[in-house]
Amino acid sequence: MNLLFKALRDPTRRRILEMLKERDLTVGEISDAFAMTTPSISYHLDLLKHAQLVSARKNGQFVTYSLETTVLDESLGWILDLIKKRKGKRK
Amino acid sequence: MNLLFKALRDPTRRRILEMLKERDLTVGEISDAFAMTTPSISYHLDLLKHAQLVSARKNGQFVTYSLETTVLDESLGWILDLIKKRKGKRK
DNA sequence: TATATAATTAGACAAATATCTAAATATGGC
DNA sequence: GCCATATTTAGATATTTGTCTAATTATATA
Numbered sequence: 258m259n260l261l262f263k264a265l266r267d268p269t270r271r272r273i274l275e276m277l278k279e280r281d282l283t284v285g286e287i288s289d290a291f292a293m294t295t296p297s298i299s300y301h302l303d304l305l306k307h308a309q310l311v312s313a314r315k316n317g318q319f320v321t322y323s324l325e326t327t328v329l330d331e332s333l334g335w336i337l338d339l340i341k342k343r344k345g346k347r348k
Numbered sequence: 349m350n351l352l353f354k355a356l357r358d359p360t361r362r363r364i365l366e367m368l369k370e371r372d373l374t375v376g377e378i379s380d381a382f383a384m385t386t387p388s389i390s391y392h393l394d395l396l397k398h399a400q401l402v403s404a405r406k407n408g409q410f411v412t413y414s415l416e417t418t419v420l421d422e423s424l425g426w427i428l429d430l431i432k433k434r435k436g437k438r439k
Numbered sequence: 440t441a442t443a444t445a446a447t448t449a450g451a452c453a454a455a456t457a458t459c460t461a462a463a464t465a466t467g468g469c
Numbered sequence: 470g471c472c473a474t475a476t477t478t479a480g481a482t483a484t485t486t487g488t489c490t491a492a493t494t495a496t497a498t499a
Contacts, residue, residue, distance in 0.1 A: 258362070259359060262353065262356045262357045262362070263357055265353045265356075265357075266353045266354055266356075266357040266456095267456090267457080268350060269457090271349070271353070274430060275430070278429075278430050283475085283476095284475070284476060284477090285474095285475065285476085288476095293457095293458075293459095294458075294459065294460080295475085295476070295477090296458085296459075296460085296461095296476085296477075296478080297457070297458055297459075298476095299476065299477055299478085300456095300457075300458080300477095301457085303477085315465090315466095315476095317465095317466060317467070317475090318465065318466040318467065318474065318475045318476075319466095319475065319476085320475080320476065320477090324430070326430070326431045329427055329430060329431050330431065332427060333424065333427055333428070333431070336420055336423060336424055336427070337424070338369075339365060339366070339369050339415070339417070339420060340417045340420050340421065340424070357486095358486090358487080360487090374445085374446095375445070375446060375447090376444095376445065376446085379446095384487095384488075384489095385488075385489065385490080386445085386446070386447090387446085387447075387448080387488085387489075387490085387491095388487070388488055388489075389446095390446065390447055390448085391447095391486095391487075391488080392487085394447085406446095406495095406496095408445090408495095408496060408497070409444065409445045409446075409495065409496040409497065410445065410446085410496095411445080411446065411447090
């Protein structure tokens with residue numbers, strides 16, 4: 258839960274996830290969408306990977322990233338629980 | 349979305365939300381649950397309030413905090429969207 | 440009105456974070 | 470094998486963040 262929210266805290270990383278929702282992308286394709294150097298994007302991708310929000314596979318000299326949703330499912334549970342129990346106790 | 353994830357990023361703040369899920373609490377009650385000074389807790393509460401995750405009302409010299417779930421509902425949408433669209437495109 | 444208690448605000452500071460440039464490490468094609 | 474391209478790693482740096490202590494503000498009560 259900690260790595261997840263750490264990853265989601267940054268707008269660039271959230272944007273990357275939204276891009277990967279549409280289709281798998283290489284580092285270069287992602288990098289092109291931002292006014293930021295490739296090393297910086299690489300840093301963000303690494304952080305997302307550590308949070309298990311994305312996975313990477315190598316295709317020749319390219320690295321393709323995919324969205325992984327398992328951890329998002331878990332976060333959903335955490336948030337739903339917060340909302341749900343509250344609704345039961347409303348004043 | 350930015351203030352929300354900023355607020356959720358910190359474990360102390362997430363814990364506070366979990367506590368407020370059970371019942372409304374004063375700053376002192378919250379503070380007692382952590383090995384941390386009251387000013388620090390006050391700082392976290394302020395951040396949560398800015399993210400509209402909690403609201404505060406004054407009862408004499410006490411301030412009571414409540415969980416607010418509207419913003420959480422929105423976050424749910426964002427996350428669900430990420431998961432949903434992905435499922436449609438699975439390889 | 441003076442004193443105690445609850446909470447916030449201010450200011451300082453160490454640690455974490457996001458960014459950059461430069462260098463290193465693949466991989467592919469000539 | 471050499472050069473170009475894709476990506477990552479290393480190192481530097483400015484900004485943000487979480488925490489503390491000290492001071493302030495607000496309320497209650499003796």
